[in-house]
Structure formats: structure tokens, C-alpha cells
Amino acid sequence: MKKIQKCLFILSVALCFLALLLSGCNGSSAAAGRAGDGALYKNPEASVQERVDDLLARMTLEEKIGQMTQVEKNSINLGDIKTMYIGSILSGGGGCPRPNTPEAWADMVDGFQSQALETRLGIPLIYGVDAVHGHSNVQGAVIFPHNIGLGAAGDSDLVERIGRITAVEMAATGALWNFAPVVAVPQDIRWGRTYEGYSENTDLVSRLGKAYIHGQQNADSSGLGAATTVLATPKHYLADGGTVWGTSQTTVMKKFMIDQGVTQVDEATLRRIHLPPYKAAIEGGAQCIMVSFSSWKDTKMHAHTYLLTDVLKGELGFEGFLISDWKAIDQIPGNYYSDVVTSINAGLDMIMVPYDYVAFIDALTQAVENGDVPMTRIDDAVRRILTVKIKLGLFERPLAVRELLPDVGCEAHRELAREAVRKSLVLLKNNGSTLPLAKDTPLIFVAGQAADDIGIQCGGWTIEWQGKAGAITEGATIVEGIKKLVSGAAAITYDKNGDFRDIANQDGTLITADAGIVVVGELPYAEGVGDQGNLALSAGDVLLIDKMRKRCERVVLIIISGRPLIISDVIGQCDAVVAAWLPGTEGRGVADVLFGDYAFTGKLSFTWPKAMNQIPFDFNSLDEKKVLFPFGYAVE
DSSP, rough: OOOHHHHHHHHHHHHHHHHHHTTSOOOTTTTTHOTTTGGGGGGGTTTHHHHHHHHHHOHHHHHHHHHHHHEEEGGGGGHHHTTTTTOOEEOOTTOSSOOHHHHHHHHHHHHHHHHHHTTOOOOOOOOEEOBTTTTSSSSTTTOOOHHHHHHTOOOHHHHHHHHHHHHHHHHTTTTOOEOOOOOOOOOTTTTTTTTGGGOOOHHHHHHHHHHHHHHHHOSSSSGGGGGGGGGGOOOOBGGGGGOOOEESSSSSEEEEEEEEEEEEOOHIIIIIIHHHHHHHHHHTTOEEEOOOOEEEEEEEEEGOHHHIIIIIIIOOOOOOOEEOOGGGGGSSSSHHHHHHHHHHTTTOOOOEESSOHHHHHHHHHHHHHHHOOHHHHHHHHHHHHHHHHHTTTTTOOOOOGGGGGGTTTOOOHHHHHHHHHHHHEEEEEEEEOSSSSOOSSSEEEOOGGGGGOOHHHSSSSSSSOOSSSSSOOOOOHHHHHHHHHOTOEEEEEEETTTOOOTBBBSOBOOOOEEEEEEEEEEEEEEEEEGGGGGOOHHHHHHHHOOOOHHHHHSSEEEEEEESBBBBBGGGGSSSSEEEEEOOOOOOOHHHHHHHTTTTTOOOSSSSOOSGGOOOOOTTTTOOGGGGOTTTTTOOO
């Protein structure tokens, strides 16, 4: 049955492309005859408002509600895009075509788009992805450091360039909507999304988030121009980084966790810590904002009329549209009908359903007919969505920019990622100028699984939602980078377990390495799966450091992690310590700095605790002398 469904899907896509080809027109004009060749909304020379007014006046209630509906790609019946006027499709984390190649992505997205372009009005859909550190669902795309590393780099220009390159790789595949950047201000590093935040510091988050949005939404001076612009989405509004550790009611396990939880601060604190990044995002041109799963005090954010409509759309003057998070309205107390009514009336404009879109469309249609959702609210939501689609240029360029496909994962993009890795590294300790290491150091032992594992150094949200250890995509591991950089006079020996028993003299005595590099840290995780009440190194990592101490004259500890970890018990065994965060696919950037081609420039964007009992920090009365390393710290 699955083979038959796949064949029917391919046949349907092929027939749609054939129809477009025979029409002699591009995708957006193929449906022009049904709306009238002279339809004002199809005229790129008309103003955005004129085009939106014209289009909105032509739409039925069914077409309007379709625009407010976002469906997960594996859940959509292809024909329903055309008959139910679906406005958006998305890939969840790991949602990809088979094979997972840039070309297959372009084919998939264009196949969905071809259905939308055949509707009565030919309104293009917009395809969304979580390209949170590069186009990270796509095998072969360049994967940049996660935001915690970019926060340590603190370089707005770098972050803007990363946003720009990510946009180029997305545009190549037709995915023109990015659910990024996260502009949370994480206040408790036990949160599994800490690495998605730039910093615990509001000003730094605001500055870097704004830079990323600018990079995504402002085309470069290349000949393709606006074709490389994508829609950025600052998230998750509001205060997802301020939730408190407790028992979650949103997970079957009901374990102690912090993700999707409750923020208990007063409004003054909410506005001081968590609201400024959204002000900056709006100033930077944000046209879409994703709403948080979390609650403020007793109200789910998806039901919070005051914060969504009064503050965000009213006080801050946000003119774009609000998108829900994944199935998030289902967490509002009540039945599904009331969830739909409450969320739309609170200010949500598009709902990430993501599965049962028929139930959502039926519920919202009934709500309008019953008078529970006013038509003015529907028109406002659709006007916002259409305005963004027109500003983005979707009507003129609805399909993948296939001439960019060779650029996905190209060397120039990887060089930018390598630069980002170099700038993100933070030197936490350096006894006796241990670093940089000489390229001709006679014998270097390298240990730790993470030293030779692309998946671990990329972390979560990479190819799969949770990420995965192993050779999951293209790139260079840390040990590969080291081997390429050192001189021929250096001998590099790698063993993930630190077992170098065969490195011995003729008489059987073990040889001591001139230097040892041990790479430890966290395995990949994402969201609440990464909520962790104990951030100590694993027993295996502690043992590995001890092994290297016994076999190496100098020990360099590299920490691969999505947050600061408790290292107080092992730091004394190490001559140098480097926080490398989650560097992505370009492990060569780590070697560049370890061996002195570039200097360490990163500074901590999060306070580093000495012990777990210090977490969460009370930043209002924090004594920096009692933590292991304060915010902004780095060895000079």
C-alpha cells in the first residue's frame, strides 16, 4: 500500500508540473485565468496593501481558513492542498524526503506548491522548517554552531552572515520559512533548550537575534537578489526561558522538567528580561513570531489575549502574523473546539495543527458560523498572512531556486561555519601557556567519542529532531581537523576510550604523550528530552580524563555541550579547558585555535556554576566570586 501511495504522489506531482509546462507560464501565473488575468493582487507593481485588499475581497470563508492552517508534510493528503486551500506545510524536526538530498527537498516542496498554485486564486503556500543552525534537516547542508556558541562569539556581523547563508541554502530547496531564531533568555541551564538561546543576558540576545533576522530577510547584492530572502520567526513568545523546574503536566511521564512549563515572575520582570528581544526583533523587521508552549502564571501563552494582542500587536505595533507551536493549542484547558476559539480570539493567526487539519478547519468554520469567532478576527489574521506572503515575494517566486542547489553545503559556506566555530570557543583555563599547542608536537593522544563524531558535535535539531551520534551528515570531526592541521613531524593517535596500551617502548614500558586532548560532554538531545537535573560529567568521562592524566604530560579538556556542565571535580586534572559548545559540522575550526592559527576570542554568554546547588542562579544577588566562571569570562 505504501508503494502505491508513493507512486500516486509522484504521478500527481508529475502531472502538475506537466500542466505548468504546457501552460507556458510560471507557477504563479498558471492560475491567473481563474482569478482574471488583470487581478490586482497578481500585479507586483501595485502596493502591498492594494494587493492584499484585492485578494481578501475575492476570498471565501473556506479559502480564508485554509490560509490559517499549517499541516505537517506526512499528514497532508496531496489533493487537499488544492481542495481545502491549505496555506502552509511544514517539516517537523527530521521531516525530510527520501532520499534526503537538496534536490529531493526541492522536488518535494515544489510538488506541494504546485497544488496550491492550481487553486482558484493561486495563492502560494509557504513551507516551514526548523533551520535553527543551518538548514539542519538536510543531509549535506552546512551546520553552524548552535546559538549558545554564537552567543559566546558575540559577533553580530557573523550572526547576520550565518542567517544569510542559511537563507540561501533554504531558498535552494523551496523552504522559505524558518522557525528561527530562538530569542529566549534562558535563566536555568537545566532546560533542554538552553543551547538554542544565545545567552542568559537580555541585551546580547536582543542584539544577536536582530542580526540573524536581518540576515535572513535582507537579500544580498547577488544577481538572485530577493530570491534568497526567507521569512524568519523569532520564538517562543513569551518567556519560555523563564520557566521553573517542576512536574510537567504535558508529558506522559510527568517527570521533573522545565520545558513547556510555567514562568512565575511579575510583569515588571517579564518586561525587563524577556520582552526586549521581541522589541528588537520587530525593529529588525520580524514579520512572524511563534508563540510559546509555556504559561505565564496561570494562563497558557496560546490563550493569553493580553500578551498576544494587547502587548505584542497593540503596544509593540507588531504587524506580522502569529504562528502557534506544534499542536500547542491542544494544551489549552477545554475541548478542541474551545481550544480553537480561545487561541484565535487571543490573537493566533495561523495554527500549526499539525496532523488533523480537517478537524481544525471544521472547528474554526463552525466557530465563525456560531459567532464564537468574529469575521473581523478571521479577516485580520488572513490579512496579516497574505501581507507577509506578498512582501516575501511568494507570488512572483513560489518555487525552489534550483540554481542555488550546488551551493548547499559548498566550501564557501563551510568556511563561514569554520569561522563561527573559531570565534565561539571559550578558553576557560590555560596553565603555563599550554595552549596553543605546537603543530610539531611529537606525540599527541586524542580521546573521547565526541572527538570523532559529527552527530555529537552537531547536537540536537540535526537531520533528526533529537539529533543522533554518528556520521549523520557531511563535515569534519575534531580529530580529522587536528590531523589535517599538524605538521608531518607530529604523530596523532586517537582512541575514543583512551586506551593507548600499544603505544609502548620495545621493553614494554608505556610511552607518555607530549600532549593529550580529551573531548567529553553531552550526547545529542532536543527540547524537554534534554531537561536534566544533574549536569555533572558522566562517570565514563571522569574516568577518561583520569586515564589521559596518567598518560599525557599535558591534558587539554574540550567540552562539547549545550550548556555549562559541572567540572569542578576534574578541572584540577587538566592543564587547559575549552568550552566548544555544539560546533556543528566544521570541526576544523576547533583545531585552528588549538594549534594557534587563530586566537581564542569567545567569552562566556552564560554563567558557569561550581556546583548543582547553585542552579538556578539568583541573578539579582549573584556573587560572581562563588561561581566557577562568571558571565563574560575567558582567559585573556
